[in-house]
Amino acid sequence: MNDDDFSRASHAHGKFYGELLKLRKGEIQSPPDLVIYPRSEDDIIRILEVCNKNKIAVTPFGGNSSVTRGVETPKGGISLDLTKHFNKVLEINTINSTVTVQSGMYGPAFEDYLNNFGEGFTCGHFPQSFEYSTVGGWVAAKGAGQASTGYGKIEHMVLSLKVITPSGVIETKTYPASAQGWDLYPIFIGSEGTLGVITQVTMKIHKHRPENTKYASFIFKNFESAVVAMRTAMQDGIGLPHLFRISDPEETEIAFKTKNFEGTLTDKFLNTLGYKSGNRCLMFVAVDGNKAYVNQVIKSIKNNNKKHKAFFIGASPTKKWLEQRYSSAYLRDPLMDLGIMTDTLETAVMWENLIPLWSAVRKYLKAREKTVAMVHISHVYENGANLYFTFLSPMKKDDEINDYLLFHKGLVDTIHENKGSLSHHHGIGKTMAPWMEKELGSESMKLMQAIKNHLDPNGIMNPGNTLGLKP
Numbered sequence: 438m439n440d441d442d443f444s445r446a447s448h449a450h451g452k453f454y455g456e457l458l459k460l461r462k463g464e465i466q467s468p469p470d471l472v473i474y475p476r477s478e479d480d481i482i483r484i485l486e487v488c489n490k491n492k493i494a495v496t497p498f499g500g501n502s503s504v505t506r507g508v509e510t511p512k513g514g515i516s517l518d519l520t521k522h523f524n525k526v527l528e529i530n531t532i533n534s535t536v537t538v539q540s541g542m543y544g545p546a547f548e549d550y551l552n553n554f555g556e557g558f559t560c561g562h563f564p565q566s567f568e569y570s571t572v573g574g575w576v577a578a579k580g581a582g583q584a585s586t587g588y589g590k591i592e593h594m595v596l597s598l599k600v601i602t603p604s605g606v607i608e609t610k611t612y613p614a615s616a617q618g619w620d621l622y623p624i625f626i627g628s629e630g631t632l633g634v635i636t637q638v639t640m641k642i643h644k645h646r647p648e649n650t651k652y653a654s655f656i657f658k659n660f661e662s663a664v665v666a667m668r669t670a671m672q673d674g675i676g677l678p679h680l681f682r683i684s685d686p687e688e689t690e691i692a693f694k695t696k697n698f699e700g701t702l703t704d705k706f707l708n709t710l711g712y713k714s715g716n717r718c719l720m721f722v723a724v725d726g727n728k729a730y731v732n733q734v735i736k737s738i739k740n741n742n743k744k745h746k747a748f749f750i751g752a753s754p755t756k757k758w759l760e761q762r763y764s765s766a767y768l769r770d771p772l773m774d775l776g777i778m779t780d781t782l783e784t785a786v787m788w789e790n791l792i793p794l795w796s797a798v799r800k801y802l803k804a805r806e807k808t809v810a811m812v813h814i815s816h817v818y819e820n821g822a823n824l825y826f827t828f829l830s831p832m833k834k835d836d837e838i839n840d841y842l843l844f845h846k847g848l849v850d851t852i853h854e855n856k857g858s859l860s861h862h863h864g865i866g867k868t869m870a871p872w873m874e875k876e877l878g879s880e881s882m883k884l885m886q887a888i889k890n891h892l893d894p895n896g897i898m899n900p901g902n903t904l905g906l907k908p
C-alpha cells in the first residue's frame with residue numbers, strides 16, 4: 438500500500454494522448470488517494486467491502502497502457518494495482534488445452550511461461566502494447582492482438598473467469614460451450630473495471646510451433662483490390678492466416694521511404710509494372726500451425742491474390758515488420774518534443790462500408806494542414822474488418838490540448854457517421870463514453886446500467902463515466 442506522491446501520480450493516468458499532453462504541462466487531476474497492491478482474493482474482498490460501505494472509489498489497475506482514460510481516478514479513492522502479486526499461472530491443462538492465469542500477469546511473462554511449458558504453447562494474443570499490458574487489462578478492455586485473424590480476439594479466447602464485485606464473487610465454470618441460459622462471463626469482457634475486479638481467467642492455448650510458421654508479402658495496385666482479395670480469402674474457406682494485414686497507399690509509401698526502398702531499381706521496376714507509388718498497397722501474411730495447414734493456407738492466399746493482380750515480394754518484408762512490431766509506439770514522445778501530435782484510432786466495420794469509411798476518415802484527416810494519415814487493416818473477419826488510423830500533425834502552439842481534443846472529436850464523429858464502431862479493441866474508457874448512448878441506443882444503455890447497479894450498487898467501481906455508466 439502506497440500513498441507517496443510518485444505512486445499516486447503514476448496511477449492517475451494512462452496513455453491517452455490528451456493525458457500525456459496534460460502530464461507534460463505538469464497537470465495531474467485527482468490522483469488516487471492510495472495505491473493498494475492486494476496479495477490475495479481475500480484482500481480484494483475485504484477492500485471492496487470497506488470501500489462499498491464507505492463509498493470510496495476503486496479503480497482496477499493493470500499494465501496502465503489504456504488509451505481511453507480507463508485508469509484515471511476522477512473520484513480519487515483507491516487504485517488497485519494487480520501487477521505485483523496477481524502475476525502467476527495457476528494451472529495449465531494440456532488435455533483441455535487451457536490455462537488459468539491471474540489477471541495481473543504481463544504479456545511477456547505469460548507467453549514465456551506458456552512457450553516453455555511441456556512441448557510448448559502460446560496464447561496467441563500479441564497487442565502492440567504486449568510488453569506493458571496484463572491479461573486482466575486485455576480482458577477488461579476487450580483487446581485484440583496482431584495475430585487475431587487466426588487466434589481470435591480476446592473474447593474468443595476466454596472460457597471462464599473469476600470476478601470480485603462489491604455485491605459478491607462470481608466464478609463461472611469452464612465448458613467448451615453450453616446452453617444454460619445466457620453466458621455470464623462475457624458481461625465482464627469489456628467491463629473496464631466498472632463491475633468488479635477480474636482476478637483470474639481461464640483461456641484457450643495452442644501448440645507453439647514457430648519453426649512451421651510461414652510468411653508472405655504482396656504488393657497490390659491499389660487499396661480497393663487489396664481489400665477485395667482479403668475479403669475473398671476470408672470468405673472462400675481456405676483456412677485462416679494468423680497475421681493478415683494491409684497498409685493503405687500512404688502507409689505503404691511511408692514504409693517504403695523509411696526502409697530506403699524509394700528510388701531503388703526494384704521500386705522503379707514495380708512502378709513500370711503498374712504498382713505505382715501513391716496507389717500501391719502492402720499486404721503481410723503469416724500462418725502458424727502444423728506444416729500441412731500452413732502450406733495449404735499460404736498457397737491458397739497466393740492463388741487468391743494472383744487473381745487480384747498482386748505481386749508476391751517474398752517472406753522477408755513480413756518477417757522484418759514482425760521484428761519491429763512493438764517499437765513504432767515509442768516514436769510518440771520524441772514527436773511530441775518536436776511539436777507534432779501523433780495518435781491512433783481504430784474501428785470495426787462491415788465489408789460493404791469499409792471503403793466509404795476509409796475515404797471519409799482520410800478526407801477528414803487530410804483537411805487539416807500538413808497532416809500525415811496512415812491507415813491499415815489488421816484484424817480480419819468473414820463479415821468485415823477493423824480500420825486503424827494513425828495521424829501525425831503539427832500541434833497548435835500553446836493550445837495543444839484543446840486543439841487535439843477538438844480534432845479527436847471530429848474524427849470520432851466521422852467514424853460514427855460512416856458506420857464504424859466506437860472501438861474494435863482499445864475499449865471505451867472515459868474518452869469514448871460520450872458517444873455510447875448514441876451508438877448503443879437508450880434501452881441497451883439502461884440494461885448495462887441495471888447490471889452495473891446490481892453488481893456495484895454504490896457506484897464505486899471505476900467511476901467517472903467509464904463506459905458511459907452513471908455511479
Ligand SMILES: Cc1cc2nc3c(=O)[nH]c(=O)nc-3n(C[C@H](O)[C@H](O)[C@H](O)COP(=O)(O)OP(=O)(O)OC[C@H]3O[C@@H](n4cnc5c(N)ncnc54)[C@H](O)[C@@H]3O)c2cc1C
Binds near residue numbers: 571
Ligand atoms: C502503444 C500502445 C499500443 C496498443 N496496442 C494495442 C493493441 O494492439 N491491441 C489492443 O487490444 N490494445 C492496444 N492498446 C491498448 C491497451 O494496451 C489495451 O487496452 C490493454 O488491453 C490494456 O491492458 P492493461 O493491462 O495495460 O490495462 P490498464 O491500462 O491498466 O487498464 C485498462 C482498463 O481495464 C481495467 N482493468 C485492468 N485490469 C483489470 C482487472 N484485473 N479487473 C477489472 N478491470 C481491470 C482498468 O480499470 C481500465 O479500465 C495499446 C496501447 C498502447 C499505449
